[in-house]
Amino acid sequence: MNISNVLVFPCGTECGLEIHKALQYEKYVQLFGASSEANNAGAFVFENYIKTTIPYVSHPDFITQFNDLCIRHSIDYVFPAHDSAALYLSEHQETLKAEVVTSSYSTNFICRSKLRTYEHLAKTVSVPLLYTPSALRKSMLPLFLKPDIGQGSQGTAIARDLESIKHHLRQDPGILIMEYLPGKEYTIDCFTDRHGNVRFVGGRERRRIKSGIAVNSIRIKDERFNEWAEKINSTLPFRGGWFFQVKEKSSGQFVLMEAAPRMAGTSALTRNRGVNLPLLSLYDAMNMEVSILENDVENEIDRTFVNRFRLATEFETVYCDFDDCLVVRGKVNTDLLCFLYQCINEGKKIVLLTRHADNINNSLAHYRLSELFDQIIHIQDGTPKSEYIEKSRSIFIDDSHRERVDAAQKGISVYSPCTIYN
Numbered sequence: 001m002n003i004s005n006v007l008v009f010p011c012g013t014e015c016g017l018e019i020h021k022a023l024q025y026e027k028y029v030q031l032f033g034a035s036s037e038a039n040n041a042g043a044f045v046f047e048n049y050i051k052t053t054i055p056y057v058s059h060p061d062f063i064t065q066f067n068d069l070c071i072r073h074s075i076d077y078v079f080p081a082h083d084s085a086a087l088y089l090s091e092h093q094e095t096l097k098a099e100v101v102t103s104s105y106s107t108n109f110i111c112r113s114k115l116r117t118y119e120h121l122a123k124t125v126s127v128p129l130l131y132t133p134s135a136l137r138k139s140m141l142p143l144f145l146k147p148d149i150g151q152g153s154q155g156t157a158i159a160r161d162l163e164s165i166k167h168h169l170r171q172d173p174g175i176l177i178m179e180y181l182p183g184k185e186y187t188i189d190c191f192t193d194r195h196g197n198v199r200f201v202g203g204r205e206r207r208r209i210k211s212g213i214a215v216n217s218i219r220i221k222d223e224r225f226n227e228w229a230e231k232i233n234s235t236l237p238f239r240g241g242w243f244f245q246v247k248e249k250s251s252g253q254f255v256l257m258e259a260a261p262r263m264a265g266t267s268a269l270t271r272n273r274g275v276n277l278p279l280l281s282l283y284d285a286m287n288m289e290v291s292i293l294e295n296d297v298e299n300e301i302d303r304t305f306v307n308r309f310r311l312a313t314e315f316e317t318v319y320c321d322f323d324d325c326l327v328v329r330g331k332v333n334t335d336l337l338c339f340l341y342q343c344i345n346e347g348k349k350i351v352l353l354t355r356h357a358d359n360i361n362n363s364l365a366h367y368r369l370s371e372l373f374d375q376i377i378h379i380q381d382g383t384p385k386s387e388y389i390e391k392s393r394s395i396f397i398d399d400s401h402r403e404r405v406d407a408a409q410k411g412i413s414v415y416s417p418c419t420i421y422n
């Protein structure tokens with residue numbers, strides 16, 4: 001099997017970052033990232049990040065510049081990581097120099113509008129009750145307001161009085177006014193192969209939500225998820241990874257909130273059980289037959305902000321302390337170890353600089369760290385550590401403030417262990 005060059009665009013979205021996590025270590029995938037936003041998270045995580053900023057899909061030169069990028073980097077497949085990108089790329093597939101991994105244009109077109117989605121699926125599954133402004137009464141309150149075209153919870157609101165609805169209509173005359181659903185909310189991750197068969201359905205409860213993203217979610221089994229996936233897919237045909245969201249009425253009845261022909265950001269919960277939706281989608285796009293092996297375990301995901309740093313410091317050598325730095329309270333500092341291995345991957349020299357009281361080689365062997373360092377400097381007197389550091393193109397990591405101050409005064413770039421943690 002040949003290696004395929006795969007582009008994620010735009011790569012800095014939650015969907016794009018999840019595709020990166022799912023594909024970054026696949027041996028037959030060379031992953032690339034690009035975006036229309038110069039400042040985006042993808043620039044920090046994609047090893048092959050294309051710095052050329054691509055115009056937005058609405059720009060008249062988008063296809064020309066996008067094709068130039070695909071030709072220049074020999075891109076074979078493109079994963080759209082935003083609903084608007086998926087819609088545009090699927091519409092112009094015939095003119096693109098790479099194959100788009102998504103559902104058909106007609107499916108993307110319907111899913112990009114909540115109103116079109118509800119109208120298309122109204123006879124298939126339960127959809128929300130919609131109201132016109134002229135038909136509103138106080139007795140209907142509270143109501144839920146949602147943009148027809150949007151993602152996440154952007155622009156949504158719970159209206160508890162009629163004036164609030166008028167206010168939102170002035171801002172967005174096309175906003176949907178729908179019944180308020182007080183129950184639990186679920187996302188159902190799905191995979192449909194190129195033959196139109198729904199091969200995987202996995203539900204999860206959206207227990208804590210921030211900015212429209214489920215930041216805490218647990219696996220939920222419910223036969224209705226499978227029934228709904230089959231019904232939706234039969235009326236609105238998908239290909240590859242996709243998802244739909246439902247919410248409960250007070251009676252427990254499901255009501256459709258949306259469907260989308262892409263991976264959801266929190267589908268990482270599904271990946272954690274062994275179902276890699278981006279990889280399945282890619283293999284299906286290659287017209288390969290796939291098999292799915294899911295670990296039948298209950299699992300939970302909790303998501304928080306992750307810090308990534310880009311330093312202007314250029315260095316070739318890392319000097320690192322041992323006690324209370326690489327090993328803390330009898331355990332290896334895995335965050336620092338991860339950083340050291342990142343440096344090894346980049347060809348940097350790693351030097352252990354320590355005052356360890358015991359036999360350092362025995363201690364390294366105890367923690368299975370014996371092969372980590374290019375050089376070990378074991379100081380057994382009061383000589384400052386800075387005396388052993390090559391000042392040019394080096395950094396020094398130590399928990400001791402005194403040692404760091406001394407080294408900094410001699411022109412050495414110094415860091416405490418906490419500066420490494422993400």
